Amino acid sequence: MARILLTGGSGFVGRQVAAALQAQGHDLVLVLRPGSRLRIAEIAAKARVVETADLFAESPTWWQQACQDVEVVVHAAWHVVPGQFYSSPINFDCVSGSLALARGAVAAGVRHFVGIGTCMEYRLPSEHLDVTAPLEPSTVYSAAKLGLFHMLQQYFAATGTAFSWCRLFHLYGEHEHPGRLVPYLRAQLKAGETARLSAGTQVRDFLDVAEAGRMIAEVVDSRQQGAINICSGQPVTIRQMAERIADEYGRRDLLEFGTAPPHPADPQAIVGVPNLQI
């Protein structure tokens, strides 16, 4: 069992990673904003908590201190403001802060660093994104993630640190932001109100965030290196996904396809090829 420092442990993905790591018996150091521990009280009660108002503003020296006696870092934190983060320069703060974390981790002797990337690093659209597919970001967010990937990969290679980069596909599930597709549908269906949707022909790779958390925890244990797609590998249209959920309520009649405009930067297909070795 390892001592693992986790950032973003109170977030949508990070809390699932934290739960999965604790279930495997690992000892966690959570880096959290003051107050965030209340959102994950059960997890935090079994962990050491280091507080900071903005982890992306901390120095390599601060991180070196936080990483004392830590064997593995899982860096799940990122500034994500739904609807705005795709083009915001706040992504640059995340890159600079993540580089400071990497330097501190190396200085403290961390042996394995697990970062979190995105399917949006790939050239899209594609229904067959294996980890050797061409990389071509089309937003500030995905350029920041890809840029960080390139830098960390070379830096950790030069310092002899194991490095894994988990590219997340379309996650849904517990604690999801209410503005996103699945929570929106459930809220409308539950209330018996119509749900306005685009045509729904876009093909996606949906994965339950709890399963994603278990897969990332698996990477910690297996120490599989390089880019890893955290995906289902199953192509599903947004229409199919919506209909599955509507069927739980017996209310397909509430789905109004084609009444909402598609997002302008919404690729037709994003489907991964799983490469996690189990």
Next chain:
Amino acid sequence: MARILLTGGSGFVGRQVAAALQAQGHDLVLVLRPGSRLRIAEIAAKARVVETADLFAESPTWWQQACQDVEVVVHAAWHVVPGQFYSSPINFDCVSGSLALARGAVAAGVRHFVGIGTCMEYRLPSEHLDVTAPLEPSTVYSAAKLGLFHMLQQYFAATGTAFSWCRLFHLYGEHEHPGRLVPYLRAQLKAGETARLSAGTQVRDFLDVAEAGRMIAEVVDSRQQGAINICSGQPVTIRQMAERIADEYGRRDLLEFGTAPPHPADPQAIVGVPNLQI
């Protein structure tokens, strides 16, 4: 004629860019370390100089101020310590500082940003590197440059700022570091001493740094956007290059090929396809 802010204007490449821009009648704002103006006294005498001990440590607000009334930024500065910079995390400081410059430039209303990249961003080796060739850095330095390219490209697209990225190939010439190939050869040949070289079979794309400076200044005037190879397009082996120089001294006999080990990270071929529109 435009007002142009130039970083790195006292460096190997930057001073050539400065001279070429002034020759075209542009009005320069040079961001320099205290003392550096002495190295380019003639250029600095005709420019406005803003001093800072470390431009990569300045904030977006500082840059916004420096960019007042500036139309174009040419960002030629980078921390380059010969022999060390390929794997140093100092490259990360350069990335963070360059992102702060970009944000300040956008806030000040700069309309065109010219950044400096490297042929090492491409997957190597290759004798046919056009700007659509696969990108695959293999050092911390080239990963930092490529990461910055991706981020700036998306950020400037989102903010409506013209963006050019000049990828430098193998530059030689005036004010080159004495440890590099051409100055080393000239020093040995001049002194009548043998020059120890690798087998010299590696194929390179050599370009005089003064010509590179003129090409970058051309990008300012034409406002050609995207990635631009600053290269000759001519494949030349290191042996051919060495022999050309030795011939100037009539001393090919002083060249000892195969007596120095090749650099372990030295690709067999790096040759660009020029795409500068003139």
